[in-house]
Amino acid sequence: MWGVFAKPFRNIERIFPTKQEAVSRMVDLCKTMPNIKRITIFGSAVTAGCNPWSDIDIYFETDTPLQTYPVVLGDDVFDNWSNFTAEGELLEEIKKKGVVVYERGSTVAGGVNMENTARSEEERIPMELINGKIVMMSPRPRVDHTRVSGELYRIFSTALKGKRCEAFPDGVDVYLDEKNHFVPDAMIVCDPSRIKPTHIEGAPTLVVEVLSPRTQIYDRGAKMQAYAAAGVQEYWIVDPLGKSVEIYRPQDGRMEIQRVYTYYSPEEIAENATAPERFRLTDEEKEQDIYVDLCGGFHVLLADVFERVLNHA
Structure with missing residues (x-):
C-alpha cells in the first residue's frame, strides 16, 4: 500500500536548508504511525537547488490499507496535510526518483544517511498516538x-x-x-x-x-x-x-x-x-x-x- 502526506511551502526563496527541520518533523511523525514500512521523499528536502515553488512530499509504504490520522501540532507548519494514494505513473516516479529516508529495521536506506534528512534519535521530537490522534509532546521538558x-x-x-x-x-x-x-x-x-x-x-x-x-x-x-x-x-x-x-x-x-x-x-x-x-x-x-x-x-x-x-x- 502506498500513500502520501503532501505539504506545499510557498513563496520562500530556498526551501533547502531553511525548511529542512520541517521535513525532519514530517519524517519523525510518519515514523510513529503504525504499519509504516518505508518512507520516501522528493523535492527540496534532498535537492539544494530545488525550485522554491515546489512541494515537499513524503511518500510511505504501509503493511495495511492507509488510515488518515488527525494531527495535533499546535501552530506547527504542517497542520493541514492532505492524504491520497499514489498509483500508476506517479508510483513509478516515486520508485525511480524518490530518496528513501526510512526503512523499517534500518538507519540508512537507499544510500542516504538519515542525518541529512531527519534528526538523530536523541533529537527526535517526542510524539504520542492518543485515541487515534498524533500529538506532539513537549520537545524539551523543564x-x-x-x-x-x-x-x-x-x-x-x-x-x-x-x-x-x-x-x-x-x-x-x-x-x-x-x-x-x-x-x-x-x-x-x-x-x-x-x-x-x-x-x-x-x-x-x-x-x-x-x-x-x-x-x-x-x-x-x-x-x-x-x-x-x-x-x-x-x-x-x-x-x-x-x-x-x-x-x-x-x-x-x-x-x-x-x-x-x-x-x-x-x-x-x-x-x-x-x-x-x-x-x-x-x-x-x-x-x-x-x-x-x-x-x-x-x-x-x-x-x-x-x-x-x-x-x-
Missing part, C-alpha cells in the same frame, strides 16, 4: 519535570532490583492498543511478557505522568481513560509546581482518585502547627510517605521527589 521523573525512576528501580517487577524511565514506548501509543514519564511493569525489544506491549502495572502545561489536558483526560481501559492498576499524576502526587486506581472501567499527597518541608509543617486550628493540616495531609504495594512493597518519600524542585513555574 528542569523540574526531569528532576521529578528521574527521581521517581531511581526510587522505583532501586526498590525493585532483583525482583519480578521492573521500572522504566521516560523515553520507553507503551503500546496499549492500535490507537494509543504513549511514552510515560516513569512506569513499573510486573508482567515480563509485556516487555519487548523496542517497547512495552499492553498495560504497565503502575504508570507515572508528570504534568506539563502542554500535555496535562491529555494526562487528566484521554490518556487516563485509555490507561484504565487497558488495565493499568495504579496511575500517578505528579505536579512539580504544586509538589503533589495524585494516586488513581481503576473502578468500574475508569480511574478514580484514591489519595493526594503534597510535599511540605519540615519548616512548613512546624510553622503550620502554630496556625489557628481551622488552618492546620490534618494528620493525613501531613503524611510524606507513599507506600507502593508491589513486589513486597516499598516506600516513596516526598522529600526525595520534590526537595530540589524550584519554587516557581
Whole structure:
C-alpha cells in the first residue's frame, strides 16, 4: 500500500536548508504511525537547488490499507496535510526518483544517511498516538519535570532490583492498543511478557505522568481513560509546581482518585502547627510517605521527589 502526506511551502526563496527541520518533523511523525514500512521523499528536502515553488512530499509504504490520522501540532507548519494514494505513473516516479529516508529495521536506506534528512534519535521530537490522534509532546521538558521523573525512576528501580517487577524511565514506548501509543514519564511493569525489544506491549502495572502545561489536558483526560481501559492498576499524576502526587486506581472501567499527597518541608509543617486550628493540616495531609504495594512493597518519600524542585513555574 502506498500513500502520501503532501505539504506545499510557498513563496520562500530556498526551501533547502531553511525548511529542512520541517521535513525532519514530517519524517519523525510518519515514523510513529503504525504499519509504516518505508518512507520516501522528493523535492527540496534532498535537492539544494530545488525550485522554491515546489512541494515537499513524503511518500510511505504501509503493511495495511492507509488510515488518515488527525494531527495535533499546535501552530506547527504542517497542520493541514492532505492524504491520497499514489498509483500508476506517479508510483513509478516515486520508485525511480524518490530518496528513501526510512526503512523499517534500518538507519540508512537507499544510500542516504538519515542525518541529512531527519534528526538523530536523541533529537527526535517526542510524539504520542492518543485515541487515534498524533500529538506532539513537549520537545524539551523543564528542569523540574526531569528532576521529578528521574527521581521517581531511581526510587522505583532501586526498590525493585532483583525482583519480578521492573521500572522504566521516560523515553520507553507503551503500546496499549492500535490507537494509543504513549511514552510515560516513569512506569513499573510486573508482567515480563509485556516487555519487548523496542517497547512495552499492553498495560504497565503502575504508570507515572508528570504534568506539563502542554500535555496535562491529555494526562487528566484521554490518556487516563485509555490507561484504565487497558488495565493499568495504579496511575500517578505528579505536579512539580504544586509538589503533589495524585494516586488513581481503576473502578468500574475508569480511574478514580484514591489519595493526594503534597510535599511540605519540615519548616512548613512546624510553622503550620502554630496556625489557628481551622488552618492546620490534618494528620493525613501531613503524611510524606507513599507506600507502593508491589513486589513486597516499598516506600516513596516526598522529600526525595520534590526537595530540589524550584519554587516557581
